[in-house]
Amino acid sequence: MSEFDLIERIRARAARRDDVVLGIGDDAAIVRVPAGRELLVATDTLNRGVHFPENTLPAHIGWKALAVNLSDLAAMGGTPAWCTLSLSLPQADMAWLDSFLDGFVELARLHEVALIGGDTTRGPLSVSLTLVGHAAPDQALLRSGAEIGDEIWVSGTLGDAAGALAQWRSGAQVAAPLRLRLDRPTPRVDLGQTLVGVATSAIDISDGLMADLGHICRASRVGARIDVSALPLSNALRDRFDVAWRHSLQATGGDDYELCFTAPHSARSQLASVAEACAVPLTMIGTIVEGTSVRAHMGDGSPWMPTTTGYVHFT
Amino acid sequence: MSEFDLIERIRARAARRDDVVLGIGDDAAIVRVPAGRELLVATDTLNRGVHFPENTLPAHIGWKALAVNLSDLAAMGGTPAWCTLSLSLPQADMAWLDSFLDGFVELARLHEVALIGGDTTRGPLSVSLTLVGHAAPDQALLRSGAEIGDEIWVSGTLGDAAGALAQWRSGAQVAAPLRLRLDRPTPRVDLGQTLVGVATSAIDISDGLMADLGHICRASRVGARIDVSALPLSNALRDRFDVAWRHSLQATGGDDYELCFTAPHSARSQLASVAEACAVPLTMIGTIVEGTSVRAHMGDGSPWMPTTTGYVHFT
Numbered sequence: 060m061s062e063f064d065l066i067e068r069i070r071a072r073a074a075r076r077d078d079v080v081l082g083i084g085d086d087a088a089i090v091r092v093p094a095g096r097e098l099l100v101a102t103d104t105l106n107r108g109v110h111f112p113e114n115t116l117p118a119h120i121g122w123k124a125l126a127v128n129l130s131d132l133a134a135m136g137g138t139p140a141w142c143t144l145s146l147s148l149p150q151a152d153m154a155w156l157d158s159f160l161d162g163f164v165e166l167a168r169l170h171e172v173a174l175i176g177g178d179t180t181r182g183p184l185s186v187s188l189t190l191v192g193h194a195a196p197d198q199a200l201l202r203s204g205a206e207i208g209d210e211i212w213v214s215g216t217l218g219d220a221a222g223a224l225a226q227w228r229s230g231a232q233v234a235a236p237l238r239l240r241l242d243r244p245t246p247r248v249d250l251g252q253t254l255v256g257v258a259t260s261a262i263d264i265s266d267g268l269m270a271d272l273g274h275i276c277r278a279s280r281v282g283a284r285i286d287v288s289a290l291p292l293s294n295a296l297r298d299r300f301d302v303a304w305r306h307s308l309q310a311t312g313g314d315d316y317e318l319c320f321t322a323p324h325s326a327r328s329q330l331a332s333v334a335e336a337c338a339v340p341l342t343m344i345g346t347i348v349e350g351t352s353v354r355a356h357m358g359d360g361s362p363w364m365p366t367t368t369g370y371v372h373f374t
Numbered sequence: 375m376s377e378f379d380l381i382e383r384i385r386a387r388a389a390r391r392d393d394v395v396l397g398i399g400d401d402a403a404i405v406r407v408p409a410g411r412e413l414l415v416a417t418d419t420l421n422r423g424v425h426f427p428e429n430t431l432p433a434h435i436g437w438k439a440l441a442v443n444l445s446d447l448a449a450m451g452g453t454p455a456w457c458t459l460s461l462s463l464p465q466a467d468m469a470w471l472d473s474f475l476d477g478f479v480e481l482a483r484l485h486e487v488a489l490i491g492g493d494t495t496r497g498p499l500s501v502s503l504t505l506v507g508h509a510a511p512d513q514a515l516l517r518s519g520a521e522i523g524d525e526i527w528v529s530g531t532l533g534d535a536a537g538a539l540a541q542w543r544s545g546a547q548v549a550a551p552l553r554l555r556l557d558r559p560t561p562r563v564d565l566g567q568t569l570v571g572v573a574t575s576a577i578d579i580s581d582g583l584m585a586d587l588g589h590i591c592r593a594s595r596v597g598a599r600i601d602v603s604a605l606p607l608s609n610a611l612r613d614r615f616d617v618a619w620r621h622s623l624q625a626t627g628g629d630d631y632e633l634c635f636t637a638p639h640s641a642r643s644q645l646a647s648v649a650e651a652c653a654v655p656l657t658m659i660g661t662i663v664e665g666t667s668v669r670a671h672m673g674d675g676s677p678w679m680p681t682t683t684g685y686v687h688f689t
Contacts, residue, residue: 087446104462180419187502202399
C-alpha cells in the first residue's frame, strides 16, 4: 500500500466539475475561474485530539474538514468551488480512508465542490484543507463593515458543539444531538450568499460568539452589547445543562459554525425573508455600539460574566 | 502566547501584492486573478522526520515548504502568485516561528509570492502549504504530452539531496553542499515558464528520477530509456560516493526538485538558449520509446539496476 494507492483511491471518488481543466494527477491542478469574479481562499486544519475527540468517526472527520472551510467561505458570502486536501495518516489504512471519504464526498456533493489535488503523508492524523471559491467584486462580507447602531444576529442555535465537548471531557454520556453538532456541523453557505447586500459584516462562530464577535469589533473599530438570555438555544442543550453553564456554552463555546453578522435595523423585514428562504432561524442578540469590546448582559440589563472561557489554541 | 499572536507575527511579515484585495485576517482571503488566465493550485505538506531530518533549521523548513510547491508550479510552466500556510506546532515558540519566517519570506520575495491566509494549530510539527498561480489557457506543461522519439532532459544535477540524506542516515558528517541541496532546494520557476511551447511534458523530481519519469510515461502512455552514466553530477556527489552508489542516488534519489521534461530533437537549439537564459544546465539523458516503463542502461548499453530504491511514502 503506497501513497499512490491512497491518491488513486481518493481520485476515484473526487467529484467532477466542468470548470476543472485538470484534476488530481499532475503537479498542480488547473481550473477556470468564472469571468468577472474575485477569488476566495480559505485554509483550515483539524488535528486529532485538538480539533476533534480521539473517538471521532473517520466519516465525521471527512465531513468536518470540509465543513469548517465551507463555513469560512459562507462567512464571506462566497461560492465554494474547488479544494485541495492534505492528509497526514499514521499508516495507510484503506478502511479508514474509505470512511473518511464517505463523509467528505457527501458534503462536497451537497455544495458541488470538486477535490482537485493535495497530498498524503505519513504522520500523526491531521487533515488540512484549502477551499477556493469566488464572489462578485467588492461584494464579499467582511469583518470590518459593522457600524454603530447595527443589530447583531446569529443563525441557528449556539452552544451545542461545546456542550458535546463538555460532556465528553467530563466522561459523561454525550447526547446524540449535541455530538452531531460537534461532528457534522452545517456550514451556512446559502445563508452567507443570501446575506450579501443585506449584512454589513459577518464571521463564522468557530472560536465562540464572544471571541468571534470580538474579531468583528476589532476589524470594524466598534463595540458590541449582547443579551446572553436572548442567545438561541436548542432543546438538547436546555435539557442537559443548568442556566449558568448553558449561557457560558452559548456565549463562549466554539465549533458551532453558525454565522454571526450585523445589519441595520431597516433590514429586519429583509432578514425575515432570508431566514425563510434559507430555512434557518435568525435571532437578533444585540447591538453595535461605540467602544472596542464585547459586553454581555442578562435580560434585566445586569452584566453577565462567563463561568468558563472560550477555546483558545496554545493556552 | 495565543494562536492570534502567532498569526499577527506571520501577518506582519507577509508580502503585499496589488492583486490581493484582502489578505490575512478575515475568514478567507480575496485576490484578483489576471483576466484570461487559468488558475493553478498545488498543495504539499512537510512532516518532521518524514520530509526533513529532525535537526533541520526552522529557516530551512520555511524555505523548503514554499520551494516544493513552487517546484510543482514550475513543472506546469505556471506563474506563482499567492499561498496559504497551515502550520502545526508542538508549542507556540516565537523564536522558532521567526526563523521559519526568515526562510519562507526570503524565497517568497524572490518569486513575489504573497502569503494570504492559513492557520496555526497545536500538534506535531507539520507544514502544509497551498500555492495558487496562473497560466495561459491550454499552455501549461502536463505529464501527458510526451511523444515517442522525444528526448528526455533534466535540469541541474541529480542525487545531491539524496546523498545528504544517505550521509545523515548513516550517521556520517553531511557534506555542506549536499545538505544545502536537501534543505534549500531551488525551484526551477523561470525554467518551467520558459519551457512553455518548447517542452512536450514536464514533472519535477521529488520522488526520484525513475519514479517521476515513470509518472510521465504512465500519463503519456509511452516508455522511456535513460542512460544512467549521462545523468548530471555535482562535484560534491562525485567526491563522496562511489560510482555504483552515486548512480543509484542520481537515478532514484528524491528531493532534488530539478525538472525532468521531454522535447523533440528539433528543439535542441532552442533548449540551448533556454539554458543560457535561465542560467541552469540542461542535460539530455535519454529518449521516449514505445512501452510502458522506464528502462535504464549504462553508457555501453548494458542494463542498469539500482542498488537502493527511491523514497516511497508508506512502504
